[in-house]
Amino acid sequence: MQQLFLLEGDVVKISYKNLEIAKKIMFKPIDYSFLQLANPKIVLEKQLRNYRALTQGDVIVINYLNKDYKLEVVELVPTAASITEADVDLEFDMSAAPPTVSPTQQLTSNINQSSSSSSSSSSSSSSS
Numbered sequence: 001m002q003q004l005f006l007l008e009g010d011v012v013k014i015s016y017k018n019l020e021i022a023k024k025i026m027f028k029p030i031d032y033s034f035l036q037l038a039n040p041k042i043v044l045e046k047q048l049r050n051y052r053a054l055t056q057g058d059v060i061v062i063n064y065l066n067k068d069y070k071l072e073v074v075e076l077v078p079t080a081a082s083i084t085e086a087d088v089d090l091e092f093d094m095s096a097a098p099p100t101v102s103p104t105q106q107l108t109s110n111i112n113q114s115s116s117s118s119s120s121s122s123s124s125s126s127s128s
Contacts, residue, residue, distance in 0.1 A: 019053055022081035028093035030059070030070040037064065041090060044071070048083060055080045 006012065027044065034040055047062045054060070056076040062069045074093050 017080075019080055019082040020078050021086045022054065022076060022078070022083045022088045023086075024075065024077040024089045024091070025054065025073060025083070026075035026091045026093050027071040028074045030072060034062070034069040034071065035092060035094075040092070044090060052084050053080065053082050 004012070029035055034043075037043055043064050044062060047064070051060065054073050054076055056073055056079040058073045059070050060073070062071060075091075
């Protein structure tokens, strides 16, 4: 219901459409921490069993280890396709992926920036 933006009690009209089988799907993780999982492709393949069809532009939610990860379907061949019993080429769009920085590196970087800004402010106040 969440993916269709429906509320309980909403009326839905459903019609049948015969879809071609997907050949290629490219996903763009909205939260790139998904790509830091031990094997994100296998996690995705297992979770895609919960979906029957996709459309280019869809955002799907993958729940893994009690965390939700959102992935956008940025490329789909054909643009609306069945993914049941399909041998699909899965890819991740890395074009906008931030550089991988470990929390330790980030903390060290922040500490170094703080100490350099405090020492430069100390030297500028001592020169006045």
